[in-house]
Amino acid sequence: MSLHISGWSRATGFNLVLCMYVFFFFFNSQTPPTLHFITKCGALLESRFSGKESDLIMFWFIVSAILLLxxxxxxxxxxxxxxxxxRRIAIAIYRTTKYLKSKPPYTLLDRFLDSVxxxxxxxxxxxxxxxxxxxxTDKQSNKIARSLLKHADLHEGDTVALLLGNEPVFLWMWLALAKIGCSAALLNHNIRSKSLLHCFSCCGATVLIAGAxxxxxxxxxxxxxxxQGISVYILTDHVTTEGLESLTDKIAQASDEPIPADLRANITLSSPAVYIYTSGTTGLPKAAxxxxxxxxxxxxxxSICGVKSDDVVYICLPLYHSAGFAIGFGGAIERGATVVLKSKFSSSQFWDDCRKYNVTVIQYIGETMRYLCNTPKRVSDQVHNVxxxxxxxxxxxxWRTFISRFGNIDIKEFYGSTEGTLGFLNYAGKMGAIGRVNFFHxxxxxxxxxxxxxxxxxxxxxxxxxxxxxAKGKLNVLLSKHKAQFAGYARDPKQTEKxxxxNVFEKGDVYFNSGDLFRTDHENFIYFQDRVGDTFRWKGENVSTNEVSDILTMATSIEEANTxxxxxxxxxxxxxxxxxxxxKDxxxxxxxxxxHVTTYLPSYARPRFIRIQDCLAVTCTFKQLKGKLVEEGFNPAVITDPLFVLDETVKSYRPLTRDTYQSILDGRFRL
Structure with missing residues (x-):
């Protein structure tokens, strides 16, 4: 069969060659199509599309695109x-660059005012x-700003500490402070006494505002x-305690007229917007x-996850934490979305709230997803718009249980710390991963x-x-190239420097030490393993506490484990x-x-001691507290909870008595 070399056949021939070779290359074919075979195909198509050159060119363009995809x-x-x-990362960078170049600088507050x-x-x-x-919301924050200007004598650059629960006034308060050029220190409302004083002092605040x-x-x-000469305000109409002042009554009397922008004229993108405290799983919290x-x-x-302006975001995480405040509240402002605010997480009310408010995006952290999976099953489990x-x-x-029970919800697992300079996002949906090693990223x-x-x-x-x-598959710590966005910890240069x-890879370079351990797999997916302090070394091997806990909770009788x-x-x-x-039961x-442990765990990773409690102590973000447990150790004279020790000789865990404890210390009972 002869091939007529016309203008259109050259174009289609090129498309066909490209299409075939690309197709076979990507599928690792050992026998790519010959030129003779391709020309036969071209001639056959010429005879079928004779006189329809434009149609044939378009046809081959579409075929090429489909095969390439x-x-x-x-x-x-x-x-x-x-x-x-x-693409989403590029858009985010473009926007940030634009905000950097704008005069005056464009802040998250300005984004909110644009939405207003x-x-x-x-x-x-x-x-x-x-x-x-x-x-x-804009008017409420104006009233708060004006009352603070009049009664608290605040000025641009001052810091105000907020001790508030999850309620709208928390959000209005931050917007008000931003309008007068002040930063906010977000105190954990669960802390007391020494810890509360420490958190307040390290942010340099001159005013404290607390809920009634x-x-x-x-x-x-x-x-x-x-x-210290600190002004203290309580969100109530009347107080009798000397040293405290009411604030709600003052806010009610204030004007809701807009706040002049010149009150924040000297605020730049490097100015502190907020102080957010680390969880303090070991030691006192630090103000990032x-x-x-x-x-x-x-x-x-x-925006990188794909949240849109018409989404409704459910925030049940504490607003004093970076997830609830910066990601949830801040992200809703950036998107121009709607926030559904919950005073605290409730597994029993979670899905009822989602249905009531037509929620489309939810946030989770720590064990909240597991708590949801442990609730009694209901016929309405998949009746929602999330x-x-x-x-x-x-x-x-x-992850698997959640998807199976509550529907095919797009889970965007990410990694990032409050003070860190690097984050990962599992955009591919690979279960267990926190992201993927990506050249451009x-x-x-x-x-x-x-x-x-x-x-x-x-x-x-x-x-x-x-x-x-x-190399891939090995446990290693994450370091990120030090950049200007790591502002450190307030009034704590020692911890900042730590x-x-x-001199990580060359003289003079500086990296941020995340203190978190990761591994990568053959597909370049990256997995969070543990925090450095939560990983221990036994018999020459590194043991991940998270992995051991995961194995333990696979046992039929164990609800939760802290290793x-x-x-x-x-x-x-x-x-x-x-x-x-x-x-239960x-x-x-x-x-x-x-x-169970001998089947699923290597010898060095098997917990030698087991302690049984009615509940596990956790932080406000459901991170398990280990410090006190580590200090208490395994001494039955100190611990009143049931204690057991692994005994290889009887192939069981046996009660850890005082005699057994002493024999361990004497070396007579080998671990």
Missing amino acids: FALRFRYPYFIKEATYA RKNPRKAFIRFQDETYSYAQ ELQDAVEEVLPALRE VIAQLRLWAIASLF RMAIGNGIRPEV KKLYPYALVKFDQEHDEPVRNADGFCIEV KKLY YGVTVSGYEGRTGMATIILK HQFEPEVIFS
Whole structure:
């Protein structure tokens, strides 16, 4: 069959060659199509489309595109999702660059004010049975700002500490402070006494504003606050305690007229916007300085995930935490979305709220997803409009259960710390992963996974004094190239400096030490393993407490587990111990648990000691507290909870008596 070389056939022939070779290349074919075969196809198509040259060219263009997409789909299954992720990252960077160049600088407050002008009647905050539009929120914050200017004598650059629960006034208060050029320190309303004073003092605040229900907590530290000359306001109409002033009555009398922008004229994107405290799982909390630009970056996570302006976001996480405030509240402002605010997380009310308020995006953190999965099943479990869940800390088995029970919700698992300079997003939906090593992401935000010495709590260095990058599958610590967005901890230069590593790969470079351990798989997915302090070394091996806890909770009788390492006299490193909660109507079965841990865990990772409690202590963000448990160790003379020790000789866990404890210390009972 002869082939006529006309203008259109050359075009179609080129498309066909490209299409065939691309297709076979991507599928690793050993026998790509010959030119003779291609020309036969071209001639056949010429005869069928004779006189319809434009139609044939369009046909081959479409076929080429389809085959190329199929090739990419099978050769690079995450190509489309990576392209979408890259596009959203590029848009976020473009916007941030534009904000940086604008004069005066464009802050998150300005974004809110733009939404007020464009959509004044749109619902911004829904709380219980009340709805507040963007315009109403703006006016409420104006009243607060004017009352603070008049009575608290605040000026641009001052810091105000907020001790408030999850309620609309929390959000109005921050907007009010931003309008007069002040930053806010977000205090955890669960802390008391020494911790409360510490958190207040380290942010440098001159004013404390507390909710009426927290007046007792304030009065406990009031003498110390008065010694420092701190002004203390309670959100109530009337107070009788000397040293306290009411604020609600003053707000009610204030005007809701707009606040002049010149009151914040000197605020830049490097100015502190808010102080957010670390969880303090070990030691006292630290106040991370969140600058205006950093707040923008955190708030942009919603847009990178694909949240839209017509979404309704459910915030049941504490607003004093970065997830609730910066990601949830800040992200809603950035998107121009609606917020449904809950005073606190309630697993029994969660889905009823989602249905009541037509929620489309939810946030999660720590164990909240597991709590939802543990609620009694209902026929209405999948009757809701939630399309996306954004958060971190979901375990793979909980992920599977959640999707199976509540529907195909798009889970956006991410990694990031309040003060950190780098974040990951699992845009591909790979269960258990927190993201994927991506060339463009790594170019924009340089980072490295390096070998870490658990015993000395520092990265391993080679003969030249530089850190060593680790191969795939190995446990390693994450370092990110130090950039200006790490503003450190307020009034704590020692802890700020401790997070920096110098001369990592070359002389003079500086990296931020995340203190978190990760591993990567053969597909370049990256998995969070543990925090450095939560990983212990036993018998020459590094043990991930998260992994051990995950295995333990697979046992039929165990509801929850908190694993940690304890020191034992005469042994190097720390041996594993787990504090567990038993499921309702279950008893501890020593032989069954022994069989379970020996089946699923290597010898060095098996918890030698088990402690049984009625509940586990956690932080406000459901991070398990280990410090006190580590200090208490495994001494039955100190601990009143049931204690067990793993005994290889009887293939079971046996009660840890005082005699057994002493025999362990004497070396007669070998671990």
